[in-house]
Amino acid sequence: MQLPQRAVICEVGPRDGLQYESTFIPTERKVALIRQLIEAGVRRIQVTSFVHPRWVPQMADAEEVCRRLPERDDVIFSGLALNVKGVERAHAAGLRYVDLSIATHEEHSQANANMSVAEAVRQAETMIRLAHHYDMQPQLGLQTVFGYRTPGDTPLERIRELARRFVDLGLESFSLADTTGMAHPVQIQEYVQAVQEEIGDTPLVLHLHDTRGMGLANVLAALQCGVTRFDTSLGGLGGCPFIPGATGNIATEDTVYMLEAMGVRTGIDYRKVAELALDLEALLGKELPGRQTRLLARQRTLSSSACS
Amino acid sequence: MQLPQRAVICEVGPRDGLQYESTFIPTERKVALIRQLIEAGVRRIQVTSFVHPRWVPQMADAEEVCRRLPERDDVIFSGLALNVKGVERAHAAGLRYVDLSIATHEEHSQANANMSVAEAVRQAETMIRLAHHYDMQPQLGLQTVFGYRTPGDTPLERIRELARRFVDLGLESFSLADTTGMAHPVQIQEYVQAVQEEIGDTPLVLHLHDTRGMGLANVLAALQCGVTRFDTSLGGLGGCPFIPGATGNIATEDTVYMLEAMGVRTGIDYRKVAELALDLEALLGKELPGRQTRLLARQRTLSSSACS
Numbered sequence: 001m002q003l004p005q006r007a008v009i010c011e012v013g014p015r016d017g018l019q020y021e022s023t024f025i026p027t028e029r030k031v032a033l034i035r036q037l038i039e040a041g042v043r044r045i046q047v048t049s050f051v052h053p054r055w056v057p058q059m060a061d062a063e064e065v066c067r068r069l070p071e072r073d074d075v076i077f078s079g080l081a082l083n084v085k086g087v088e089r090a091h092a093a094g095l096r097y098v099d100l101s102i103a104t105h106e107e108h109s110q111a112n113a114n115m116s117v118a119e120a121v122r123q124a125e126t127m128i129r130l131a132h133h134y135d136m137q138p139q140l141g142l143q144t145v146f147g148y149r150t151p152g153d154t155p156l157e158r159i160r161e162l163a164r165r166f167v168d169l170g171l172e173s174f175s176l177a178d179t180t181g182m183a184h185p186v187q188i189q190e191y192v193q194a195v196q197e198e199i200g201d202t203p204l205v206l207h208l209h210d211t212r213g214m215g216l217a218n219v220l221a222a223l224q225c226g227v228t229r230f231d232t233s234l235g236g237l238g239g240c241p242f243i244p245g246a247t248g249n250i251a252t253e254d255t256v257y258m259l260e261a262m263g264v265r266t267g268i269d270y271r272k273v274a275e276l277a278l279d280l281e282a283l284l285g286k287e288l289p290g291r292q293t294r295l296l297a298r299q300r301t302l303s304s305s306a307c308s
Numbered sequence: 309m310q311l312p313q314r315a316v317i318c319e320v321g322p323r324d325g326l327q328y329e330s331t332f333i334p335t336e337r338k339v340a341l342i343r344q345l346i347e348a349g350v351r352r353i354q355v356t357s358f359v360h361p362r363w364v365p366q367m368a369d370a371e372e373v374c375r376r377l378p379e380r381d382d383v384i385f386s387g388l389a390l391n392v393k394g395v396e397r398a399h400a401a402g403l404r405y406v407d408l409s410i411a412t413h414e415e416h417s418q419a420n421a422n423m424s425v426a427e428a429v430r431q432a433e434t435m436i437r438l439a440h441h442y443d444m445q446p447q448l449g450l451q452t453v454f455g456y457r458t459p460g461d462t463p464l465e466r467i468r469e470l471a472r473r474f475v476d477l478g479l480e481s482f483s484l485a486d487t488t489g490m491a492h493p494v495q496i497q498e499y500v501q502a503v504q505e506e507i508g509d510t511p512l513v514l515h516l517h518d519t520r521g522m523g524l525a526n527v528l529a530a531l532q533c534g535v536t537r538f539d540t541s542l543g544g545l546g547g548c549p550f551i552p553g554a555t556g557n558i559a560t561e562d563t564v565y566m567l568e569a570m571g572v573r574t575g576i577d578y579r580k581v582a583e584l585a586l587d588l589e590a591l592l593g594k595e596l597p598g599r600q601t602r603l604l605a606r607q608r609t610l611s612s613s614a615c616s
Contacts, residue, residue: 001493001494001497001529001532003494151569184566184569184570185309185528185566185570186309186311186569186570186571187569189309210521210599211599211603212562212565212566212599212600212603213518213521213523213524213559213562213566213598213599214524214562214566215521216521216522216524216525217524217525217527217528217566219525220493220525220528220529221309221528224309247599251521254520254521254522257520258492258493258520258521258522258525261459261492261494261495262492262493262494263494290521291518291519291520291521291555292520295519295520
């Protein structure tokens, strides 16, 4: 099996993971988590989202989180922006990397962003130009690439068109999101190879959710196509409150474990990440799905019961 | 990606899935489950285990389950036997397929079977000969092939030796079990290819557990090596009571979903399997980990809340 020697994990737990958690995590706790993630070896972190606090109260402290970020030249901090104002805020907050994200399915675009895909595309183009104006590095991500209502309901040709169009504007990276967790490995390879033809040297990022348990199988399929960048969240945090039972991103600790076991270096200590996820569970008052986190929880139970 | 056109799922829920459940499932409920699995398209089922009821009370009705099996020439029913007496009981119960299973790690063999691996191997040889004497089709499975305490702690050369030795006696199939859920995709391919060299035309079965979330990634890796037989359990039932939090077999509904999505035909309706798993949850009084089962549960919650 031909696999890359290294992969880069972008930890999105502080943003995608926490955004819909009803327990507000204090800013200092968020910043502590970011520091601990760095100590565990993570070198790319999506730290917050510049959205209106009315929609996502958890991210109301975006500027404050950025202000308190550790000064680390070796770590890339990015923030999510969904409109021009978000890019301006990210710039003002001192971030050099900004992640943009648009829907690809009309129904999803209307429901999530109250605009058509065509409008979202035009807005994203403006945002990319603004990011360049600010000397920021933009990533552009497409949502529900592999299916919204049903697998493949956005035609691959449409994804290719969007990839071509955006990459021509100059992107730090281009991301494909399996927002609904519908992708399967054969589809991953088909879409990845098609998009790779369009984007050339621009790095491709996969943002996978594990709703149907195929998350790590999809990582494997993508690695076999040469993909080396993955968004993950500690503990497998995440999931939409409007879809009870929806699962989050693929878990950082599980992805790192598999990659390292297969000889693909990440520089991350999966045990430390699982420990952070366990700490977060205590704060959130619920179990997280990450398997290494569950294994660690069970080892601790066994250790303590062995003492009694 | 080169994948086989078809795969055969052996449902092991009635045995491996239920064996350690503390709620005794009435015999008629077990037989009903087996009938329903057949209706869902399953054509191979490990229906019970011929072990002493003192060790596994759930399987105390092994003979009665076999007596009540539907008469279906198109379905293969097998039972697990761990000693000569078990093979005799399986034969007396009218089964034509018997699954044998031995430990490969000394510590595991002593703990589980109170004998050395060498003794277990000799006993299994006797059992295979007895199965042939009874005109039964024996499957021989090796446990903890990919790791017991640590990944790869049983040398691959040892697995090859055992494969060669047993296949020479004549097996219906040869099975590699990842009892601890430690296998990763690269290791799966290395071991599978090595064992395929030893066993030639004898079908290879993979028996995977999903403890570290790599179950479906391992299925994908195995498919790429031409493996077409997998043991799975509905709902992802299973897990050892001595290891709290241990997870069960890969879930039938999730495995089938991925296979069918990738164009690998199984003949099984994953939705029907998920419905059976949900029914079983109600009986067991706990949630099962199968993702399609969780999705179905959530859809039902949404449907009912939409009515209120």
